[in-house]
Amino acid sequence: MAGSSGNRLGGVTPGEPNHLAFNKGHGVFIASGEQNSVRGNRIHDNSGLGIELGEGDFAGPDPPDDLDADTGANGHLNAPLIRAAVIEAGGLRVDGIVRSRPDSRQTVEVFTNDACDASGYGEGADFVLRFDVLTDAAGEAVFEWLLPGSYHDLLRVTATATDDQGNTSEFAACTSVALGLEAYADLGIEAAPERNPVAVGEAGDLRIRVADRSVPMNPDGDALPGTLSVRLPPGLDLASAPEGSEVSGRLITWRNVSVPAAGVWETTIGLLADAPGTHPVEVAIEDSGPRRSNDRLTVAFEALPADRPVLRIRDTRLVEGGVGRWLAPVIVELSGPAAERVTFDYRTRAGTALPGVDYEAANGVAGMLPGETTATLHLPILGDLEAEATEYFDLELSNVSGAFVGNGTARVTLEDDDAPVTLVADLGLTITATPEALTVASNVVFALVVTNAGPDPVVSARLISALSEGLRLLSAAGGQGVVTNATGVEFDLGGIDPGQEVHCELVAETLRLGGVTNRASVALAAPPVGLPLVEQIDPQPDNDLAVYATDVLPAVGPPVQTLAGPFFNPQTGLQEQTVRFVNLDFTAWPAVRLVIDGLPETAVLYNASGIVDQRPFVQYDHPIAPGGSVVFVLEYYQADRQPIGEPEIMAQPVDPSDPRDPGGTPVPTSPERGPTILQTALNEGRFLIEFR
Structure with a gap:
């Protein structure tokens, strides 16, 4: 796209996403223009980037900019950062950050791939998750999501962001499952006066905490170093030089601040107010990490006149x-x-x-x-x-x-100085669906039942249910509260007594043919604030997971239907039976073979061009699309003109290019007899085949 705005490639409703692969250039190239959304598509194995915004100086993956202030193709919206994709009990945890304009709503789409693009960014072969985030005043939104199910550690994870104007970003940097990104330091700061306000001439302390938020966490040593600086305004003086610092005028610096893995480094600065007023103290940390919302802050240090304490x-x-x-x-x-x-x-x-x-x-x-x-x-x-x-x-x-x-x-x-209470409760989970046989564009009701086999009560538990592609969530109910997203639901189950069942329900719509699943997991949750201190233990976590998998079939009847007959004409001796065969598979069948059981050898079956009569087989060499059907009008008679009864008719697919049928019986490749055939087109691509 060039110079065009407001376009949509793909979407969030069935039938809208596209499959963009094996291009010699980019999968999607937006040279200029804005509000062009790229949603829900399968994009992979392209020679260029999966999604490329801009050209010239903007060729290649876009580096993120502060507060997403740049302009150009789709505003060069910053791609999300996937901090980690880790396989845990119950599924795949994906956490990351969106950094964009302050107080803006962004839709994040997560994709998986078998391999990363050569650029290290994307592509997105399989869409797995969609959710919204809202950035804070610093333009940042941190997200964490657990996808229930089984995942392998060879997967790669990426994401895109789409803002509320319809601008879609490029793909995020590709992240390995269970390995996360290359290690980097991410040091955040907090600072607050120990006393505020103070009187003029009174000393006060400023306490500073530097926290390690590096990814991945390093359990064997310190985080990568950072540099901490504090700048004092006029009206505040340094009471004493802190240990390990360098002082130059009103600037205090600590170099090579190294924080224990997932830990905190602290220091305290003694300050002396020599003038009344509000004095802004600037505190900053420099590191190699991508998060900058907490890397710089200003602390208001207030000094009051000294005429009163x-x-x-x-x-x-x-x-x-x-x-x-x-x-x-x-x-x-x-x-x-x-x-x-x-x-x-x-x-x-x-x-x-x-x-x-x-x-x-x-x-x-x-x-x-x-x-x-x-x-x-x-x-x-x-x-x-x-x-x-x-x-x-x-x-x-x-x-x-x-x-x-x-x-x-x-x-x-x-x-509290009393011992905590330990509760042992064996949770279990089952899923059933109604109806069991699903067809396209129909509703399915999933019943999820959580049980507590005891021996103790559960104080708090939660249930997560995730729907696969091919299912769209319509409603959810159960427990004490429900939180929904594009692909599933989280239920707050509250407390569960021994022997009690908690029933939850999901209603979803089937969107396409093929396999669909509902993956669910139940887990103990932290007790609500104010309840007695409780330690909850589930001794049998294996029954906390449940998967309901089934196929969505075409909305047609059984494979073989008798539409009419058999009718016997005593004057001609002809017996007629009309049947319809339905293809319930998800791929086209080159030909269909009817198996007629109970037809005497003395009976004569009328044949036609394209029909092979080799009892007990009657083969029709014509492709049948998924969900399509063929109507056969079979006529047969005996020389003595006696009724034949009602032969049983079955059906199976066959490949006419294979000289042998699936059971190994030779099948003629051309008919030996050739009565006329009358084909009459019916609706939905069906044919009425009548033998004369």
């Missing part, structure tokens, strides 16, 4: 304790001695910990006398012996007089 309340972490009521101390502090009385109101606010169950709600007024710097509030805690998750509630300060408010809210965390 700053009031702060500390977060507190407590052990819940045994049964009984006890008082927990929470500290409120000032940045310096007060010159006048300081007062404030306080009250508790529920979090995951509940008033009357985990603590007693409290509110009141407290303060500090001139010269004091701390006050202690005592909050009632209610201990118990029930094993449960860590919980929290908040303490809020308001109506402060005599001081600035620094941190007016504290979190009180209650750590």
Whole structure:
């Protein structure tokens, strides 16, 4: 395409996708123009790229650009990045990142191949998954998807993105299943003041965390190195040089920051405010990774005038304790001695910990006398012996007089000191379908039944059901909640008691002939927040997977149908029977052979050109398309003009170019007799064949 916009190649509904292969150039070439979508196609074994956007300086795979700001063919939409494709219990996990315009909706299509393109990008031989993502304010959307089923580690995975304007990207870099991408460092940063705000002349700490998000994870050593830098604005001074840093004016640098695999590296900088106001501190990390949304940030460090102290309340972490009521101390502090009385109101606010169950709600007024710097509030805690998750509630300060408010809210965390409960539950899964015999453009209802054989109850479980190509999801119901996507459903099953069954249902439409599957898996899930601390174990995970596989057949009747007869004419001695043979295979048959059982040797069968009579075979040398049929009107008689009865007629395909039939019996290649044949065309390519 060149200079053309708004075109569609392929699509998401049956019959729209195309098969683009073995071209001497690109599979799809969009030299210029926008809003050209390339969706759901099979693209492979092309000499050029599977999808190429632009020419000249844009020839070859497009490098990603920040916030997708470039222009040209399809806006040179950034392709997704497949971070990993890993075979796990239950299927293939694919995770990756879309980096594009902020707050934009993108449709990701995932494909598999047996081999990567020579360029390392694509191609997409087999479409497997389609889903939408929404980028955040930084233009990034991280995705992770589990495809239930069996996959081999020789597969390669790629993807495309299509934005809400219809622009489709090139193929993503090809990723090996179970091996992921070539190792790279991906270091993200978080930073926050320990105290904020501070008073002028008061020191405050800035804590920085650098986290390893490298792909693949390296269990044997450190991540690749990165460089951390912190730039201070006027109004903030460095109180002391942190260990391992280089200081040049207002720039502090750490070189070769190396984070343990999947771990965190931390440092703290002491800062001193010498002027009031909000001071922006710039923190950045440079690495070799592709994710940049967390690679640079600005932290607001606020300094208040020194004429009044700053009031702060500390977060507190407590052990819940045994049964009984006890008082927990929470500290409120000032940045310096007060010159006048300081007062404030306080009250508790529920979090995951509940008033009357985990603590007693409290509110009141407290303060500090001139010269004091701390006050202690005592909050009632209610201990118990029930094993449960860590919980929290908040303490809020308001109506402060005599001081600035620094941190007016504290979190009180209650750590449980009771042993967790272990539950053993054997989950099972079965799939049935109604009707069992499927035809094109009909609905099929999948019934999924999850059982708990015990001995203990299940606190939380989930069921994932994935439909293959050839099936379109219409509706889903069951469990406590349903999340649907283009290819399947995830059910929140909630709790399941021993002996209980949970019934879920999917309704899908058949789209084409051929094999279709519904692959489903059930698994234990994390308990909801606030429930007692529970460890769930499924001792028999082998019965947690189920696959329903069947064939979609043409929407016609049985292979052989008796349409009329047999009729006997006593005056002529002729007996007539009309039958229809239907091709239920998915490929055309070159010829059809009828097997007539019960026809006496003395009976004479009328024959015709193209018909071979070699009892018990009657062969018709004419191709029959998938789902097509042929109607035969068979006439036969005996010399004594007595009725013959009702012969049984069966049918089978045969290749007339093969001198022997499938059973090994020689078949004549031409008829020995040649009565006339009358062919009358019927609808849907069928023929009425009448013997005279």
